Amino acid sequence: MKTACFIPIKSNSERVPGKNFRLLNGKKLYEYVCEHAQEAGVFDDIYVDTNSSEIMEYAGRRGLQVIERKEELARNTANGNDLLLHHFSCFPDYDYYFQLFATAPYLRPESIRRCFIQLVSSGEYDSCFTATEHRGFFWLNGIPVNYRPEILPRSQDMVPVVEESTGLYGITAAALGRYRCRVGRKPYVCPVSKFEAVDINTEEDLKIAEYMGAVHWGTTL
Numbered sequence: 001m002k003t004a005c006f007i008p009i010k011s012n013s014e015r016v017p018g019k020n021f022r023l024l025n026g027k028k029l030y031e032y033v034c035e036h037a038q039e040a041g042v043f044d045d046i047y048v049d050t051n052s053s054e055i056m057e058y059a060g061r062r063g064l065q066v067i068e069r070k071e072e073l074a075r076n077t078a079n080g081n082d083l084l085l086h087h088f089s090c091f092p093d094y095d096y097y098f099q100l101f102a103t104a105p106y107l108r109p110e111s112i113r114r115c116f117i118q119l120v121s122s123g124e125y126d127s128c129f130t131a132t133e134h135r136g137f138f139w140l141n142g143i144p145v146n147y148r149p150e151i152l153p154r155s156q157d158m159v160p161v162v163e164e165s166t167g168l169y170g171i172t173a174a175a176l177g178r179y180r181c182r183v184g185r186k187p188y189v190c191p192v193s194k195f196e197a198v199d200i201n202t203e204e205d206l207k208i209a210e211y212m213g214a215v216h217w218g219t220t221l
Contacts, residue, residue: 003120005043005098006067006087007033010074011052015202020102021054022206025213029200030055032105034062040112043098047091049073049083080169084182088173095173096120099182103200104130104167105209106216107192112168115190119170126175126184130167132197133160162189165197 009030013019020030037046048059051069059066067090073083084099096119100112107130119128135158138145146159168190175184195216198209 001096001120002044002094003042003096003098003116004045004047004087004091004094005037005100006047006049006084007037007064007100007102008069008080008083009033009048009050009052009055009102010069011050011055012074014076016200016206019200019206020052024105024200024206024209025217029105030102031058033100033102033107034059034064036107036109036112037100038062038064039109040116041109042113042116044094047087049087080166081181084169084171084176085180088176092173096170097173097176098168098170100168101166104165104196104198105200106198106213107165107167107196111190111192111196115168115170115188118188118190119172122188124186125188126186127169127171127182128188128190129169129183130165130190130192130197131162132165132194133162133191135160163197165192166199167192167197 009020022029045065047065047067049067049069050056051074056066073086080099084097088097115128115130119125135155137147138161146161147153169182171182171184195212198212200206200209
């Protein structure tokens with residue numbers, strides 16, 4: 001059995017200029033995911049897909065393999081499915097394919113291991129992703145999603161709505177080839193804390209992450 005983890009880290013960012021190079025509690029954003037992927041200790045190979053010479057050098061120093069980002073996959077129109085399918089076509093000999101993202105800096109190695117083990121060892125799932133559960137009153141297009149307004153449940157009795165944290169995805173080679181998507185038909189939903197689920201896509205997200213990290217580690221901003 002062979003497993004690979006792919007970490008996309010591009011140099012450009014539209015919403016947060018230089019996002020992956022920004023400092024977060026004294027460390028560049030891209031450093032967190034590379035460190036945590038290695039500390040998890042479960043992947044046979046870890047690849048960093050990037051168009052940044054700085055990140056290429058950093059990955060090389062850490063013993064990570066480097067993929068030079070294709071120009072068309074560095075555009076804002078490219079998504080996680082496009083990237084993983086590209087990696088699948090370039091490296092077709094793995095049994096399991098995982099993605100980790102620099103925008104989820106607080107996803108712990110322990111959670112990466114837990115998600116990995118459930119997918120690889122249980123035999124029940126064809127994919128996995130990290131997520132948080134919410135028990136609020138949710139609506140979509142003017143329609144309640146998880147409750148009936150005329151019958152108000154207690155919050156603890158509500159059916160939770162699951163939100164992908166977009167921190168980690170994993171899938172079997174068979175499911176990836178069949179569905180051409182990073183999530184299969186029988187995914188393991190790996191619950192993580194709100195702290196681990198921090199996802200940085202805006203300037204406000206970065207400020208929130210800075211504050212949460214300072215509180216978590218007991219440092220002073």
